[in-house]
Amino acid sequence: MTEQARRKQIVDAAVAVIAAEGYAKASFGRIAKQAGLSSTGLISYHFANKRELMDEVVRTVLADFTEFVLARTDDVAGPAAQLRAFIAANVEFASERRTHLVAMLEVARAEPGDGPDPVLEADLRGLADLLRAGQRLGEFRDFDADVMAMAIRSARDGLLLKLRTEPDLDLDVYTGELVTLFDLATRRTP
Amino acid sequence: MTEQARRKQIVDAAVAVIAAEGYAKASFGRIAKQAGLSSTGLISYHFANKRELMDEVVRTVLADFTEFVLARTDDVAGPAAQLRAFIAANVEFASERRTHLVAMLEVARAEPGDGPDPVLEADLRGLADLLRAGQRLGEFRDFDADVMAMAIRSARDGLLLKLRTEPDLDLDVYTGELVTLFDLATRRTP
Amino acid sequence: MTEQARRKQIVDAAVAVIAAEGYAKASFGRIAKQAGLSSTGLISYHFANKRELMDEVVRTVLADFTEFVLARTDDVAGPAAQLRAFIAANVEFASERRTHLVAMLEVARAEPGDGPDPVLEADLRGLADLLRAGQRLGEFRDFDADVMAMAIRSARDGLLLKLRTEPDLDLDVYTGELVTLFDLATRRTP
Amino acid sequence: MTEQARRKQIVDAAVAVIAAEGYAKASFGRIAKQAGLSSTGLISYHFANKRELMDEVVRTVLADFTEFVLARTDDVAGPAAQLRAFIAANVEFASERRTHLVAMLEVARAEPGDGPDPVLEADLRGLADLLRAGQRLGEFRDFDADVMAMAIRSARDGLLLKLRTEPDLDLDVYTGELVTLFDLATRRTP
DNA sequence: CATGAATGAGATTTCATTCAT
DNA sequence: GATGAATGAAATCTCATTCAT
Missing domain, CATH: 1.10.10.60 (Homeodomain-like)
Structure with a gap:
């Protein structure tokens, strides 16, 4: 082998x-x-040791996850549509590769490195940028992008938790609910 | 003693x-x-054993937390105001008794019981009821109350995570952001 | 216990x-x-760990050894007589508490600390001082005291080696041989 | 290869x-x-196994060492001169091929065979013979040749120890000191 | 000859739990 | 109630040795 x-x-x-x-x-x-x-x-x-194994777990899943989300948001035009695509991609990954995402988050929590958490960074960085871009374009209202990004990421983690006890959750519904929720929360009100 | x-x-x-x-x-x-x-x-x-100790950790903090939140939402009138009070209470508890909340969530995650997670239940049950009451009264729009409740709870956990690396976070700002976010997300649009 | x-x-x-x-x-x-x-x-x-145990082995035997030798050299007058007493004490300890001495030397060799080897120091320091005192008094010839001290100590370790295969060695003879050897090697020739 | x-x-x-x-x-x-x-x-x-490798380490170095010493003592005339040459050869080998000598002694100590230690034998046998020959010729006094041989060998091991912490030791001085030491210790006193 | 994956024993260390005092 | 010594299981890691390729 x-x-x-x-x-x-x-x-x-x-x-x-x-x-x-x-x-x-x-x-x-x-x-x-x-x-x-x-x-x-x-x-x-x-x-070499347990940490090396766990680092590889994080590295593997993170690469997979990043590619997955990018593939589904890359060619989308406009901040609002991008946000919808981002949320949908997260929900999809959380359900299709639930164990991978759960494992990555577990390791990141249990073995905090010295610097900033790379998993958290990966989750938030691009998202916050997306939100800020939407604000500059006038499509989004004037919220704190970091807080909003964390709320969106946390909502996805909430789904992970729910999937543990309700594996047959209707994901289309869940996606729709989250998309609407954050659409209303971010859009510039008339 | x-x-x-x-x-x-x-x-x-x-x-x-x-x-x-x-x-x-x-x-x-x-x-x-x-x-x-x-x-x-x-x-x-x-x-009797380690699990008993950990159960008591959960029980103690959960009772404390429940009382804390109830005291700040009980005498508030109207679903929207109640939701605001609920979010504010959660943020306040997360910052004032951070270690308690963190410990409780750690134990709940590390030692999941057989049935439903009592911590999760405590977080979500009352909140979902509050949301449904608001819908019945016509103050809230027609969303899935369980999904919304989970999103709100998860947003609070996101704050806990942020507090780990940024203990001097401006909590009033954070509260305001979350209140606005979920106000927009829940209210019946004209 | x-x-x-x-x-x-x-x-x-x-x-x-x-x-x-x-x-x-x-x-x-x-x-x-x-x-x-x-x-x-x-x-x-x-x-606390293996090193702690081994350190205690060294500490214990070294204290015992030092006390043993001092007790047999303390009240002896004159450098030549002191050297004879020192050699006799070493031979005696090496035979009576062979396992202790062997163990101490094994540990000291296998686990070299950062600084100078305390076992070696204990062996050589006092001996070299004794030799230099004898030189100042004109009883000993003008050799390098450090080299001579090392030779004396090494001769004792040679005895340890011999005892491994010949436990019934005649110690009085051995003592006499070493005493004469180093007496001739150190004394001021007429 | x-x-x-x-x-x-x-x-x-x-x-x-x-x-x-x-x-x-x-x-x-x-x-x-x-x-x-x-x-x-x-x-x-x-x-075949680890012991075989270690045996070969000993065999190799021992052959090298024996040849080295023999080459420097073979054509020397007279016991006293031979002894001086022997000591000088040992000091030289100990410094020039320190790692080889150290390794050989380490293995011999850590993996004692069933019979007599061949390394020890090689060190002592020829030396004791040399000493006894000198006694028969009347050049050396009447000491125990085995004890004296062990003392000489041990003094060389003392040098090895010193070289570990003081690699820049003046070897000519060291040789001279040892030569004088054992010259005085062995020679027939007038 | 050489490679490198695989094995299983053995090492130190940590831990929850028990129990005599 | 409290103490602290004792137990035995389990954890990670290292190692000599084997073996298919």
């Missing part, structure tokens, strides 16, 4: 365990079992 | 440790040290 | 294991077995 | 690692890295 494939296998198992049982219980033992490995030594063989 | 006082001392120490270092690192050893106890045996003496 | 007694028991077991099997094989497991403990956790309970 | 060259490369790397970090930390991993090998498997391919 190739190095790359094995690392991916381990990262996938880690994602599954973290999403299912939480970061605290994601020991090498459980991850190895989930991956069907014969020993935790194999994880240590492929990752 | 009375039984009750001792339990409170331990719970307070647990809250402090969890908020400062996270649930994962909140071992009996660290909690005992924080409380100035001479032995972790004392914790085991007063609590 | 009292803290102090338990620590002593563990240190003694560590000394025995190190002397018998070498520092490299002196794992907590073997030490616990030697001491008749039920678990290595007990060692960790009494010593 | 030829079998022999590969083995030599590995032995050299082992010597370097052992001298620099001690036997305890001389794992196959570190040795492979030092040698620039891509896998520890290569070491296992060329040596």
